Amino acid sequence: MTTPIPSPPSIPFLGHAAHMDREIPFRSFQLLADQYGEIYRLNILTRKAIVVNSYDLVNELSDDSKFYKTVPATLQEVRRxxxxxxxxxxxxxxxxxxxxxxxxxxxxxxxxxxxxxxxxxxxxxxxxxxxxxxxxxxxxxxxxxxxxxxxxxxxxxxxxxxxxxxxxxxxxxxxxxxxxxxxxxxxxxxxxxxxxxxxxxxxxxxxxxxxxxxxxxxxxxxxxxxxxxxxxxxxxxxxxxxxxxxxxxxxxxxxxxxxxxxxxxxxxxxxxxxxxxxxxxxxxxxxxxxxxxxxxxxxxxxxxxxxxxxxxxxxxxxxxxxxxxxPASFRTVAPLEDCVIGGGKYFVEKDVSIVINSWKMQCDPKVWxxxxxxxxxxxxxxxxxxxxxxxxxxxxxxxxxxxxxxxxxxxxxxxxxxxxxxxxxxxxxxxxxxxxxxxxxxxxxKDFYIHAVPRTDKIKRVPRPVPKRTASQVAPAVPQATTVPSSSLPENAPPLYVLYGSNSGSSEGFAQRVASDAARYGFRASFATLDSAVNDLPTDGPIVIVTASFEGEPADNAAHFVNWLVNLHDQKLVNVRYAVFGCGNRDWARTYQKIPRLIDETLEQRGAQRLVSRGEGDASSFEFFSSFDDWCQNLWKILPEEYHTTINEGQATSGIEIKELDAGTSRATALRQPDTALGTVLENKVLTASGAATKRHIVIELPENALYRPGDYLAILPTNPLRSVQRAIARFGLSPEQQITLSSVGPTSLPTDTPITVSSLLSGYVELSQPATTRDLHTLSQVESSESTKQALQESIDSYEKVQAQRLSVLDLLEDHADIKLSFGVFLSMLPSMRLRQYSISSSPLWNPTQVSLTVSIIEAPSISGRKEPFLGVASTYIAGLCPGTKVQVSVRSASAAFHPPADPMIPMVMFCAGTGLAPMRGFLQDRAYQKKAGREVAKSLLFFGCRNPGEDYLYSESDLKEWIEAGVVDVRPAFSRSPESSSDCKYVQDRVWQDRKDVIEIFDNGAKCYTCGSRKVAEGVREVLTKIIKEKDNLEDEKAAALFHRAVEASRYATDIFD
The missing domain is CATH 1.10.630.10 (Cytochrome P450)
Incomplete structure (x- = not known):
C-alpha cells in the first residue's frame, strides 16, 4: 500500500499558482519543503509536477537507467x-x-x-x-x-x-x-x-x-x-x-x-x-x-x-x-516506467515530471x-x-x-x-x-554591496565620508569615516581615531560622544567602524575603541578587526597608542566584556601602548552611562597632556549651531518614497483583558525580499511619545512646526544642513527618556541658574544613585529647575541618538513568508520619578499607536544559531517563557503546526508558560494554543501567578517545571531541545530549577549538576533569549 503524496490546497483553474512567489518562485519551493517535508505534488495552471527535497529520494532518482532529464516549463521558454x-x-x-x-x-x-x-x-x-x-x-x-x-x-x-x-x-x-x-x-x-x-x-x-x-x-x-x-x-x-x-x-x-x-x-x-x-x-x-x-x-x-x-x-x-x-537550484527528471520511490512509499507514473530541489537536498540534516x-x-x-x-x-x-x-x-x-x-x-x-x-x-x-580595501601593511588613512542618514535608512552605512572640518581647529591639531563595534547602537553612541568632544580638547576626530581599520591602525594619533560583546562574539562591524587582530604575530603594533571602553551585560557572566578585554590585551601583547585603563559599562546596571562618563573624564585628562593640546575651557557648548529658517507659520510638505526598509502595518489588536497590562498582536508586511526564520527578530526604528516631544518643545518655548537647520563641528547622528521641524527632530532623532548621566548633571551645573538650583544639582551629583533609581532624564531636570538657562543646541548634544528596538518575531514563514507578527508588552507604568503622568516606553508606545496601513522602518535581524527550532520536526521541544516571552515560542509552534497540517510527522512539544491569570493575560489560549493542543502539536503547562489554584498550585514557571519534572526528564531523554525566552528573572529561575532537577535525578553535588547543565548549553540542547 503506497502513501499519497501530499499537496497544498489548490484553487480551481489556477491550481497551486497562488502559492508561488511571483518575484522569487525559488523561495516558495523552499517554504513548501519546510512545510510538507521530503516530497509534495504541485499543479500550476495545466502543469503537474512532483517536488522532492530529501537526500534519500534524490539519491534514488539519480539513476539514468530509470529516470531521464526533462525540460521544465521555464526552460521550454528559454528554448526560444x-x-x-x-x-x-x-x-x-x-x-x-x-x-x-x-x-x-x-x-x-x-x-x-x-x-x-x-x-x-x-x-x-x-x-x-x-x-x-x-x-x-x-x-x-x-x-x-x-x-x-x-x-x-x-x-x-x-x-x-x-x-x-x-x-x-x-x-x-x-x-x-x-x-x-x-x-x-x-x-x-x-x-x-x-x-x-x-x-x-x-x-x-x-x-x-x-x-x-x-x-x-x-x-x-x-x-x-x-x-x-x-x-x-x-x-x-x-x-x-x-x-x-x-x-x-x-x-x-x-x-x-x-x-x-x-x-x-x-x-x-x-x-x-x-x-x-x-x-x-x-x-x-x-x-x-x-x-x-x-x-x-x-x-x-x-x-x-x-x-x-x-x-x-x-x-x-x-x-x-x-x-x-x-546556482541552478532545480533539475527535472521523469521515470521511464511507472515506479514506486521512497522505499516503496510513493507511486509515480511514467513521464511525470519530478523536480529535484538541490538547494534543500544539499542541506538535508540527515547527511550534513x-x-x-x-x-x-x-x-x-x-x-x-x-x-x-x-x-x-x-x-x-x-x-x-x-x-x-x-x-x-x-x-x-x-x-x-x-x-x-x-x-x-x-x-x-x-x-x-x-x-x-x-x-x-x-x-x-540581492542588494549585497561591499568595499574592497587594498591590503597593505603601510599606515595609511583613507578619507571615508559617512553618507547622511535618510529617513528610510535603519542603520548608517559603513565603513566610511567622518572627520571634523579643518576650519574649526588649528592646522596642526593631532588626529584622534574613534573606532566602534556596535549592533544595538550603545557603543556607537558612546563613540560618537568621544568624537563630538574631541574638538573641545584640541583633536581632529575621525569616526569609523573597527572593521574599517583592519591592517590599518594609525600611529600619528591616539585610537579610542568603544565596542561590545554579543554572546561572546564581536559586533557585526567588528568581527573582521577582531579576527585580524588575534591572528597578528610578534610586536606588529609597537607605535600604536590606544584606549578601550567596553560595553557588556553582567547577566551573561561567562562572556561579559570578552571582546573588549580581548582587544585591549591583544593590542598590548602586539606592542601597542595603552593610554588609559580599559573602561567597563554594564548595561544591566543603572551606572552604565555614568561609568562611561567617569572613563571619559580620565581620557580627556590624559590625552591633552600626552599630545600637548589646548582645552577650550568655556561654558558648556554643543558643537551644534542652529539657524532658524521658518517661524512656524507655514508647514513644509515632504514626500517620502517607500523603499525596501519600509514595512506596512496590517493588524494591531489587544490580546489582554480590560484593566490588565496591555499586550498587543501586530502583523507587519515585510519589505520586499526580506527573509526570516522562526526565532529571528524584527528591529523597529520608533519615535518618541508625543507627550514627551510636547514637553521638550514647551520647555524651550518653541513651536512644533518651527523649522531649523543644524550644523556640527564633529560627527553627529542628527540631520545636518537640511531644514527640519523641531517636532520631527525631537520625535525621531534623539532619546528623550534616557536617564541623565553624571556628565549631564555637570553640564547643567555649569549653565546659568540660581544658587538653589546649583546646590540641588550638586546634591544629585553627590547622590547619583537617586537619579538612577528615579530614572530622571535631562528633560525631567529641566522641568524641575525652570531657571536653568540651557540652550536648545546644548540640550540636543546631551541626548543619545534614537536607537533600534528588537522584538522577537512570533510567527513562522510557513504561515506567511512576507509577513511577521509581533507580540509586544505596552509599557505604561507609574512614574518612579514622582511625576503625575505615567512612564511611557518609547518603542512600545510607538507600536501601540500604529494603525493598519502605517509605514514603519523595519529590518529582520537573525537570532543566534542555537535559537531556532530543530530542522528535524521529530525532535521535540521544551519551551519556558512568561508574558511576551511567548513570542518566539509561538513562531516555533506555528512552524510545527503547519508542518503537521501538511501531513508530516511532528513530535509533541512541551510549553511552560507563565502569566497572571487565565482570564486576563493567558495569551492565545482560546485561539492558536487551543488549536495546537487539539492537533497534538504541544502540551501547555501554564503557571498563573495570581491564580495558582488554576495551575496545580504553581505560581511561577519554575514551580510548574519542578512539579512536572518527570515529564521534562522524559522528553529531554528523548532528544528534546530546550528554549527559554523572557526576563532575566525568568531565565534565572528556569536555570536554577533545571539544575536542581539534574541534581536530584543523578544524585549529584551542586557543582557537578551545574557543569552538566552548562554541557547541555554547549551542546546546543538549551538556548536562551533574554530581553531585559
Whole structure:
C-alpha cells in the first residue's frame, strides 16, 4: 500500500499558482519543503509536477537507467533563444548527442588547465578595476562577477573579447539576457490569454532574443572570416564532426550552443562567486584562513596553474558555497516506467515530471548534520568530502545531462577567489545586511554591496565620508569615516581615531560622544567602524575603541578587526597608542566584556601602548552611562597632556549651531518614497483583558525580499511619545512646526544642513527618556541658574544613585529647575541618538513568508520619578499607536544559531517563557503546526508558560494554543501567578517545571531541545530549577549538576533569549 503524496490546497483553474512567489518562485519551493517535508505534488495552471527535497529520494532518482532529464516549463521558454542546445534539448533530439560527444573533449582536465592564462587575464582586469576605484567605492559583486564570467567564457571558449570592464554600462547582450531570463521565469505562470494582451512585453521579449542571436551570429561570422588555429569550443563546433555519427552541427545548433555557453557559462559562476564572497565577509574566520593559505602559497607572486592544487581551503570554500547555494537550484527528471520511490512509499507514473530541489537536498540534516544551514568549509576538507554518501553534492546536476563545464567553472572560481583574497580586505557596506535573493534562471544575492580595501601593511588613512542618514535608512552605512572640518581647529591639531563595534547602537553612541568632544580638547576626530581599520591602525594619533560583546562574539562591524587582530604575530603594533571602553551585560557572566578585554590585551601583547585603563559599562546596571562618563573624564585628562593640546575651557557648548529658517507659520510638505526598509502595518489588536497590562498582536508586511526564520527578530526604528516631544518643545518655548537647520563641528547622528521641524527632530532623532548621566548633571551645573538650583544639582551629583533609581532624564531636570538657562543646541548634544528596538518575531514563514507578527508588552507604568503622568516606553508606545496601513522602518535581524527550532520536526521541544516571552515560542509552534497540517510527522512539544491569570493575560489560549493542543502539536503547562489554584498550585514557571519534572526528564531523554525566552528573572529561575532537577535525578553535588547543565548549553540542547 503506497502513501499519497501530499499537496497544498489548490484553487480551481489556477491550481497551486497562488502559492508561488511571483518575484522569487525559488523561495516558495523552499517554504513548501519546510512545510510538507521530503516530497509534495504541485499543479500550476495545466502543469503537474512532483517536488522532492530529501537526500534519500534524490539519491534514488539519480539513476539514468530509470529516470531521464526533462525540460521544465521555464526552460521550454528559454528554448526560444537556446533551441536544442545542450542545456535545453529534449531527450529525443539527436543534436544533443552530437554536441555532447563533440564538445566533451573541450572541457577535459587538460584543455581546461590550458585556459588558465585567459582566466587569469580577466581576473586581473577585475583586480585593476577595484584598485583603480579605491576603498571608498561601493562594489556590486554580482555585477562585477557577471562582467568577469561573461568575458571569461567568451575568451576561453570563443577567443573573443567583449572587454566588459572597459565600459561603465553592461554589455547589451548581458542586459538583454537578464531581461529575457527574468521574463521567461514569469511567463510560464501567466495564462496564455493574459500573455497575448501584453504586447509591449512580448515585443521586448522578442527583441531580447534577437539581440542575443545577432551577437552569436556576429561571433560565428567573424571566426569564419578570420579563422584561427586554436582548439577552442567555437572551432570544434565549426570544423569538427561527431566521432560516432560523422555528422557536423548545423548552423542553427552552433548558434544555440554558443548562446548556451554564453548564458549558462557565465550566469551560474557569477552567482557562485557572489554567494562565496557573501559567506566570506559574514564569516571572518573563513576570510582569515583563506588569507593565510593564499599568503603561504602565493605570497605576493601571481598565481600559476600549479598553485591551484595547493589551495585546499580555497577549494573547500567553493564546494561549500555550491552546497549551500547551488546556482541552478532545480533539475527535472521523469521515470521511464511507472515506479514506486521512497522505499516503496510513493507511486509515480511514467513521464511525470519530478523536480529535484538541490538547494534543500544539499542541506538535508540527515547527511550534513543539524548545522547544515551554517557555512563551514571544513566539512569539505581532510577527506570528509569524499566520505559523504553518493549524490549528496549535486550542484552541477547528475549523469549524462550534468553540467559539461563544471571543471571550467570551478577553476575560474578558484582563480578569481585567490586573486581577490590576495589583494583585498572586504567590508560590507551595511554590516547588518542579511541575505536577500533575486531570481532569473539562477538565484543570486540581492542588494549585497561591499568595499574592497587594498591590503597593505603601510599606515595609511583613507578619507571615508559617512553618507547622511535618510529617513528610510535603519542603520548608517559603513565603513566610511567622518572627520571634523579643518576650519574649526588649528592646522596642526593631532588626529584622534574613534573606532566602534556596535549592533544595538550603545557603543556607537558612546563613540560618537568621544568624537563630538574631541574638538573641545584640541583633536581632529575621525569616526569609523573597527572593521574599517583592519591592517590599518594609525600611529600619528591616539585610537579610542568603544565596542561590545554579543554572546561572546564581536559586533557585526567588528568581527573582521577582531579576527585580524588575534591572528597578528610578534610586536606588529609597537607605535600604536590606544584606549578601550567596553560595553557588556553582567547577566551573561561567562562572556561579559570578552571582546573588549580581548582587544585591549591583544593590542598590548602586539606592542601597542595603552593610554588609559580599559573602561567597563554594564548595561544591566543603572551606572552604565555614568561609568562611561567617569572613563571619559580620565581620557580627556590624559590625552591633552600626552599630545600637548589646548582645552577650550568655556561654558558648556554643543558643537551644534542652529539657524532658524521658518517661524512656524507655514508647514513644509515632504514626500517620502517607500523603499525596501519600509514595512506596512496590517493588524494591531489587544490580546489582554480590560484593566490588565496591555499586550498587543501586530502583523507587519515585510519589505520586499526580506527573509526570516522562526526565532529571528524584527528591529523597529520608533519615535518618541508625543507627550514627551510636547514637553521638550514647551520647555524651550518653541513651536512644533518651527523649522531649523543644524550644523556640527564633529560627527553627529542628527540631520545636518537640511531644514527640519523641531517636532520631527525631537520625535525621531534623539532619546528623550534616557536617564541623565553624571556628565549631564555637570553640564547643567555649569549653565546659568540660581544658587538653589546649583546646590540641588550638586546634591544629585553627590547622590547619583537617586537619579538612577528615579530614572530622571535631562528633560525631567529641566522641568524641575525652570531657571536653568540651557540652550536648545546644548540640550540636543546631551541626548543619545534614537536607537533600534528588537522584538522577537512570533510567527513562522510557513504561515506567511512576507509577513511577521509581533507580540509586544505596552509599557505604561507609574512614574518612579514622582511625576503625575505615567512612564511611557518609547518603542512600545510607538507600536501601540500604529494603525493598519502605517509605514514603519523595519529590518529582520537573525537570532543566534542555537535559537531556532530543530530542522528535524521529530525532535521535540521544551519551551519556558512568561508574558511576551511567548513570542518566539509561538513562531516555533506555528512552524510545527503547519508542518503537521501538511501531513508530516511532528513530535509533541512541551510549553511552560507563565502569566497572571487565565482570564486576563493567558495569551492565545482560546485561539492558536487551543488549536495546537487539539492537533497534538504541544502540551501547555501554564503557571498563573495570581491564580495558582488554576495551575496545580504553581505560581511561577519554575514551580510548574519542578512539579512536572518527570515529564521534562522524559522528553529531554528523548532528544528534546530546550528554549527559554523572557526576563532575566525568568531565565534565572528556569536555570536554577533545571539544575536542581539534574541534581536530584543523578544524585549529584551542586557543582557537578551545574557543569552538566552548562554541557547541555554547549551542546546546543538549551538556548536562551533574554530581553531585559
Amino acid at each position: 533563444a537556446l533551441g536544442d542546445g545542450l542545456f535545453t534539448a529534449f531527450k529525443e533530439e539527436p543534436n544533443w548527442g552530437i554536441a555532447h560527444r563533440l564538445l566533451m573533449p573541450t572541457f577535459g582536465t587538460l584543455p581546461v588547465r590550458d585556459m588558465f592564462d585567459d582566466m587569469l587575464d580577466i581576473a586581473e582586469q577585475l583586480i585593476l578595476k577595484w584598485e583603480r576605484f579605491g576603498p571608498t567605492y561601493t562594489v556590486d559583486p554580482a555585477e562585477d562577477f557577471t562582467r568577469l564570467t561573461f568575458d571569461t567564457i567568451a575568451l576561453t571558449a570563443m577567443t573573443y573579447r567583449f572587454n566588459a570592464f572597459y565600459s561603465e554600462t553592461a554589455h547589451p547582450f548581458t542586459q538583454a539576457m537578464g531581461d529575457f531570463l527574468a521574463e521567461a521565469a514569469v511567463r510560464v505562470n501567466r495564462p496564455s490569454v493574459v500573455q497575448a494582451l501584453m504586447r509591449g512585453t512580448n515585443a521586448k521579449y522578442e527583441q531580447d532574443i534577437k539581440t542575443m542571436a545577432d551577437l552569436a551570429d556576429e561571433i560565428i561570422a567573424e571566426r569564419k572570416k578570420n579563422p584561427i588555429d586554436k582548439p577552442d569550443l567555437l572551432n570544434r563546433m565549426l570544423y569538427h564532426a561527431d566521432p560516432k555519427t560523422g555528422e557536423k552541427l548545423t548552423d542553427d545548433n552552433i548558434r544555440y550552443n554558443l548562446l548556451t555557453f554564453l548564458v549558462a557559462g557565465h550566469e551560474t559562476t557569477s552567482g557562485t562567486l557572489t554567494f562565496a564572497l557573501y559567506h566570506i565577509v559574514k564569516n571572518p574566520e573563513v576570510l582569515r584562513k583563506l588569507r593565510e593559505e593564499v599568503d603561504e602559497v602565493l605570497g605576493d607572486e601571481t598565481i600559476t596553474r600549479n598553485d591551484l592544487g595547493r589551495l585546499k581551503y580555497n577549494q573547500a570554500v567553493i564546494r561549500e558555497t555550491l552546497r549551500l547555494n547551488p 548534520g543539524e548545522d547544515a544551514l551554517l557555512f563551514k568549509p571544513e566539512r569539505m576538507m581532510d577527506g570528509k568530502f569524499e566520505q559523504y554518501p553518493p549524490n549528496a553534492w549535486q550542484p552541477f546536476g547528475y549523469g549524462s545531462r550534468g553540467c559539461i563545464g563544471r571543471a571550467l567553472a570551478i577553476q575560474e572560481a578558484q582563480i578569481c577567489l585567490a586573486c581577490i583574497i590576495q589583494k583585498f580586505d572586504f567590508v560590507m557596506k551595511d554590516p547588518s545586511y542579511e541575505l536577500k535573493l533575486k531570481q532569473t534562471m539562477t538565484v543570486k544575492p
